[in-house]
Amino acid sequence: MEAAVACLAEHGWAGSTVAVVAERAGVSRGAAQHHFPTREDLFTAAVEYVSEERSLALRALFPDGAADRRAVVAAVVDLYTGPLFRAALHLWVAASNEEQLRPRVTELEARVGRETHRIAVDLLGADESRPGVRETVQGFLDMARGLGLANLLTDDTARRERVVTQWAALLEHALD
Amino acid sequence: MEAAVACLAEHGWAGSTVAVVAERAGVSRGAAQHHFPTREDLFTAAVEYVSEERSLALRALFPDGAADRRAVVAAVVDLYTGPLFRAALHLWVAASNEEQLRPRVTELEARVGRETHRIAVDLLGADESRPGVRETVQGFLDMARGLGLANLLTDDTARRERVVTQWAALLEHALD
Numbered sequence: 612m613e614a615a616v617a618c619l620a621e622h623g624w625a626g627s628t629v630a631v632v633a634e635r636a637g638v639s640r641g642a643a644q645h646h647f648p649t650r651e652d653l654f655t656a657a658v659e660y661v662s663e664e665r666s667l668a669l670r671a672l673f674p675d676g677a678a679d680r681r682a683v684v685a686a687v688v689d690l691y692t693g694p695l696f697r698a699a700l701h702l703w704v705a706a707s708n709e710e711q712l713r714p715r716v717t718e719l720e721a722r723v724g725r726e727t728h729r730i731a732v733d734l735l736g737a738d739e740s741r742p743g744v745r746e747t748v749q750g751f752l753d754m755a756r757g758l759g760l761a762n763l764l765t766d767d768t769a770r771r772e773r774v775v776t777q778w779a780a781l782l783e784h785a786l787d
Numbered sequence: 788m789e790a791a792v793a794c795l796a797e798h799g800w801a802g803s804t805v806a807v808v809a810e811r812a813g814v815s816r817g818a819a820q821h822h823f824p825t826r827e828d829l830f831t832a833a834v835e836y837v838s839e840e841r842s843l844a845l846r847a848l849f850p851d852g853a854a855d856r857r858a859v860v861a862a863v864v865d866l867y868t869g870p871l872f873r874a875a876l877h878l879w880v881a882a883s884n885e886e887q888l889r890p891r892v893t894e895l896e897a898r899v900g901r902e903t904h905r906i907a908v909d910l911l912g913a914d915e916s917r918p919g920v921r922e923t924v925q926g927f928l929d930m931a932r933g934l935g936l937a938n939l940l941t942d943d944t945a946r947r948e949r950v951v952t953q954w955a956a957l958l959e960h961a962l963d
Contacts, residue, residue, distance in 0.1 A: 623884040625801055697883070700936075704880045707873070707939050708799040717940045746953035753950065756936050757929030760876075763883050764893045774929065777922035785957050 615657035619698035624705035655715045662723045677736030684779040691759030747785045791833030795874035800881035831891050838899045853912030860955040867935030923961045
């Protein structure tokens with residue numbers, strides 16, 4: 612799963628096949644193809660698996676739940692700046708033009724999106740029964756995805772840290 | 788230029804060639820290739836040209852400068868939900884794996900990003916001499932890009948309008 616995500620992040624959808632991933636992971640092509648008959652099977656499963664791993668790791672960073680919001684904002688944004696986001700982005704963009712990939716990736720995106728939203732609400736201690744709070748958190752997650760996109764071609768770390776600091780303060784105000 | 792952007796938005800980088808665009812635009816392949824010797828030339832020029840057109844159109848929507856912020860926020864977000872954003876996204880993602888495309892798209896992204904930032908600052912009436920205001924506007928533009936990404940596979944209009952309403956109110960507060 613990790614090899615599939617790394618392959619997709621580095622080579623894109625066009626350069627990613629079951630055979631390439633099998634070689635990278637040190638397993639036989641037959642074994643890989645037994646578990647994942649098509650490349651759609653392999654790469655959607657890999658992005659889902661690694662997303663779940665990252666979600667668990669994010670929750671584990673804040674074992675006591677709602678925590679320092681600046682730290683939570685930074686940790687959530689971090690979800691979108693590594694190889695997993697890059698791999699997911701390649702999958703999304705490929706799915707926008709490939710009919711056999713599209714429904715699977717749409718469903719995967721919705722499932723991962725809902726889970727990330729739940730985690731963000733919990734860790735930010737956001738009270739979604741209050742008007743506007745749900746949309747505040749959603750907009751923050753959209754911003755995190757946009758920051759991921761801005762990091763695709765260049766190292767955007769310095770600018771991103773300043774934006775995170777400012778938006779953590781805006782969220783602090785909006786959620787209190 | 789419009790035909791090249793539409794082609795890129797619909798078929799992605801792999802399906803976009805000078806020949807396909809020439810046919811779509813109703814010009815000869817030779818004429819197209821005279822102006823744009825490579826596909827890198829054609830598609831980066833097209834995304835830049837259409838971005839400039841969209842920027843001019845955005846300014847023209849608000850001829851008196853700083854205006855109703857809800858309307859400005861919605862209009863800026865609209866920049867990221869049509870075929871131009873889809874085309875630019877295909878170009879960015881292809882550039883992340885293709886060495887001959889990468890420097891040109893990186894430079895293009897920086898130029899278009901600076902111009903969009905300038906327009907947003909003007910139309911929002913944001914005073915960047917105040918601490919945090921620059922990062923507030925940057926984070927808003929990152930959010931707009933993230934909203935564009937969320938609209939790639941499904942029609943996200945209803946959710947996006949609620950997010951825009953809420954964040955327009957938060958920005959109103961942050962910029963005053």
